[in-house]
Amino acid sequence: xxxxxxxxxxxxxxxxxxxxxxxxxxxxxxxxxxxxxxxxxxxxxxxxxxxxxxxxxxxxxxxxxxxxxxxxxxxxxxxxxxxxxxxxxxxxxxxxxxxxxxxxxxxxxxxxxxxxxxxxxxxxxxxxxxxxxxxxxxxxxxxxxxxxxxxxxxxxxxxxxxxxxxxxxxxxxxxxxxxxxxxxxxxxxxxxxxxxxxxxxxxxxxxxxxxxxxxxxxxxxxxxxxxxxxxxxxxxxxxxxxxxxxxxxxxxxxxx
Numbered sequence: 001x002x003x004x005x006x007x008x009x010x011x012x013x014x015x016x017x018x019x020x021x022x023x024x025x026x027x028x029x030x031x032x033x034x035x036x037x038x039x040x041x042x043x044x045x046x047x048x049x050x051x052x053x054x055x056x057x058x059x060x061x062x063x064x065x066x067x068x069x070x071x072x073x074x075x076x077x078x079x080x081x082x083x084x085x086x087x088x089x090x091x092x093x094x095x096x097x098x099x100x101x102x103x104x105x106x107x108x109x110x111x112x113x114x115x116x117x118x119x120x121x122x123x124x125x126x127x128x129x130x131x132x133x134x135x136x137x138x139x140x141x142x143x144x145x146x147x148x149x150x151x152x153x154x155x156x157x158x159x160x161x162x163x164x165x166x167x168x169x170x171x172x173x174x175x176x177x178x179x180x181x182x183x184x185x186x187x188x189x190x191x192x193x194x195x196x197x198x199x200x201x202x203x204x205x206x207x208x209x210x211x212x213x214x215x216x217x218x219x220x221x222x223x224x225x226x227x228x229x230x231x232x233x234x235x236x237x238x239x240x241x242x243x244x245x246x247x248x249x250x251x252x253x254x255x256x
Contacts, residue, residue, distance in 0.1 A: 001032070002030065002031030002032030002033075003031050003032070003230065003231070003234040003235075003236060004028055004031040004032045004033035004087075004230060004233060004234055005031070005032035005033075006032065006033075006086075007028075007032070007033040007034070007086040007087055007233065007234075008033070008034050008036075008082040008083075008084060008085050008086050008087070009025075009028050009033045009034070009035050009036070009085070009086065009087040009088070009089065009233060010035075010036045010037075010038065010061075010078065010085055010087070010088050010089065010131065011024055011025045011028070011035060011036070011037045011038070011089040011091060012037075012038045012063060012065065012088065012089060012090055012091060012092055012127055013038065013039065013089075013090065013091035013092035013093075014037040014038065014039060014047055014050070014051075014091065015039055015043050015046055015047055015050075016046065016050060016193070017050045017053050018192065018193055018222070019091065019193050019222070020091055020144055020188065020191065020193065020222050020225050020226060020229075021037070021089065021091030022050065022053075022054075022222075023222035023223055023225065023226035024089055024091065024225075024226040024229045024230065025037055025054055025058065026054055026055065026226065027223065027226040027227055027229075027230045028087075028226075028230050028233065029054060029055045029056050029058075030055060031230055031234075033087075033230075033233075034081075034082055035054070035056075035058045036058055036059045036060075036061060036078060036081055036082065037051060037058050037059075037060055037061070038060065038061040038062070038063035039060070039062070039063070040062050040063055040064040040067075040070070041064065044060070044062055047060050048060045059080075059081045061074070061077045061078070062077075063077075065092060065119065065123035065126055065127050066118055066119060066123065071126055071127070071129075071130040072130070074130045074131065075130070075131075075133050075134055078131075078134055079134075084134045084135065084136065085131055085134040085135050085139065086135070086136075086138065086139055086140070086233075087139065087140045087141070087142070087233040088127065088128060088131050088135070088139075088140075088141045088142070089141075089142050089143075089144075089229060089233070090123070090124050090127055090128075090141065090142070090143035090144065091143075091144055092119060092120065092123055092127075093119065093120040093144075093158070093161070093162075093165075094115070094116060094119040094120060095112070095115075095116035095119075095120065095157055095158040095161060096112045096115070096116070097199060099112045100112055100113065100116055100156055100157035100158060101154060101155065101156050101157070101158060101199050102154050102156070102199065103154060103156065104156055104157075105156040105157060108156065108157045112157075113157050113160075116157055116158060116160075116161045117160070117161050117164050119161075120158065120161035120162065120164070120165055121161050121162075121164035121165040121167075121168050122164075122168070124141075124143050124165055124168050124169060124172065125168055125171075125172060128141050128172055128176070128183070132176075132179075132181075135179075135181055136180070137179065137180025137181070138180055138235065138238075139179075139180065139181040139182070140181070140182045140183075140184070140232060140233045140234075140237075141172065141176075141181065141182065141183045141184070142183075142184055142185070142186060142229045142232045142233055143165060143169055143183075143184075143185045143186075144185065144186055144187075144188065144225075144229075145162050145165055145166055145185045145186070145187045145188075145244065146158075146159075146162050146187060146188065146190075147162075147187045147244075147246070147248070147252055148160075148162040148163035148165070148166050152205060153204045153205060154199055154202065154204060154205060155199065155205070158199070165185070166185060166244060169183050169184065169185050169242065169244075170183075170242045173241040173242035174242070177241055182232075182237070182238075182240060182241040183241055183242065184232045184237070184240060184241060184242070184243045184244070184245065185243070185244045185245070186225055186228045186229050186232065186244075186245050186246075186247055187244050187245065187246045187247065187248065187252070188225040188247050188248060189209050189213070189217050189219070189247070189248035189249055189251055190202065190205045190206045190209060190217075190219055191219050191220070191221075191222055191225070192206075192219050192220055193222070206219055208251070209248070209249060209251055212251050212254050212256070213248065213249030213250055213251040213254075214249065214250040214253075214254065215249040215250050216249055217248070217249040217251065224247050225247045228245050228247045232245065
């Protein structure tokens, strides 16, 4: 028996097997869920290949969360494999590393900033809204953030986008609560994912965790974060919504 037995879960934004999305899909399957994953464009072929590395090869859906046509057809695509959704994982973010990250905050051009906010924050609402017809009371939406309560070295406009994501999750929790749908985020410490590699100065962020996390921090292990996501997808948090669960070795609670 797993904590997700019988659950139908969409993990949106799975690219590499080093990603949090991939780890979440794996843990969810191990806990009894039927999992679907998604990606789009050139990355879709990569996703289809790495899907074979999961315990059960899941359906791979084409989904660009900035494309209204993709969002409109999502219920139909999901319906080809399952008759509804119990959980949705938003594992999606993007900011142009050449213009928005690595000490470029003061010169961040609006077209790139708006793209980062749309992909990384607004899409939590648009993805959730697209999935609403498939979800019933008891459903759970879980997104991934990187603590946006402070300014980090190198993170710049992605930090702003994550702050928007965190606010978006609270408003979604407010509006979807009456429908019995929970919306929460998991704030992970720095992990060596494809997204992290694109951040100039990531090593500076990473180095802080080794010294200050009371539980220590393994930046190559996505499993603790994936387990937290799956716990929030389960029925073990029936009265929790609008929350940010930190999976960072305790770093966020330390003053120095």
